[in-house]
Ligand SMILES: Nc1ncnc2c1ncn2[C@@H]1O[C@H](COP(=O)(O)OP(=O)(O)OP(=O)(O)O)[C@@H](O)[C@H]1O
């Protein structure tokens with residue numbers, strides 16, 4: 460039996476659509492695997508009633524197939540599905556690391572990223588790896604078709620998860636087909652600013668670099684109260700605010716001293732629009748770990 464914990468993650472960070480991601484130090488999924496003639500799956504924990512146990516429909520089933528590693532897989536969900544916190548990726552990442560060990564496949568962490576991304580293809584239609592990369596490797600990750608770069612950054616974050624569901628598949632449908640050159644120029648500038656901020660662990664630069672005028676405005680329409688929550692987080696001291704992944708979670712970057720006030724301001728702002736929300740005071744954390 461091998462047990463692996465893989466963290467929630469936040470993809471995009473505004474300017475890095477389908478490229479940037481960070482591992483969060485909480486919440487997390489825990490996955491246990493043991494060898495079996497064919498793959499079977501048991502799911503417990505947060506939102507488990509909405510997660511299929513058929514290996515053809517669960518992210519971990521695709522991972523087991525890609526590694527040719529049939530197993531009985533138990534998933535204890537800490538990350539609610541359709542949260543924007545990389546729920547499907549947390550299970551896939553943990554399963555990839557665990558099955559690689561169980562079957563002694565000898566793949567490196569970076570080699571496991573595209574394997575775990577096969578799981579993402581099962582749920583959202585394509586194998587984007589901006590959640591599985593940080594879930595496996597930890598820190599801030601830049602995932603491109605030509606490779607993955609990682610930065611060990613120390614940034615305080617608040618993620619606020621409203622009690623509404625936005626599936627990644629639906630949120631990808633509202634992404635515009637193209638962008639104006641002016642928007643492209645702004646996005647490149649913001650992405651470069653954010654990356655520099657991560658290298659320096661500087662919340663001001665990271666926050667400024669989270670601005671995005673291409674994908675985020677279209678997706679904000681899917682999240683009741685988004686603009687009020689964003690404004691409340693800024694008023695409480697956030698240095699940057701955007702949608703986490705495909706939503707509905709909202710993520711704020713900040714100084715550690717402001718984290719508590721931002722957390723309660725975001726929950727209150729959702730509450731005022733009639734939406735209950737839970738909040739995580741968190742930070743950039745490590746990738747998958749053995750237990
Ligand atoms: N092991 C799994 N864990 C969570 N969700 C899973 C899993 N396997 C399949 N799913 C399905 O994936 C969907 C949730 O994935 P989705 O990508 O929409 O959300 P997310 O991973 O929380 O969001 P994001 O990728 O934006 O951070 C649900 O329909 C769920 O049933």
Ligand SMILES: N[C@@H](CCO)C(=O)O
Nearest residue numbers: 470477589627704705
């Ligand atoms: N980059 C992906 C992350 C969600 O899985 C998206 O925003 O659609």
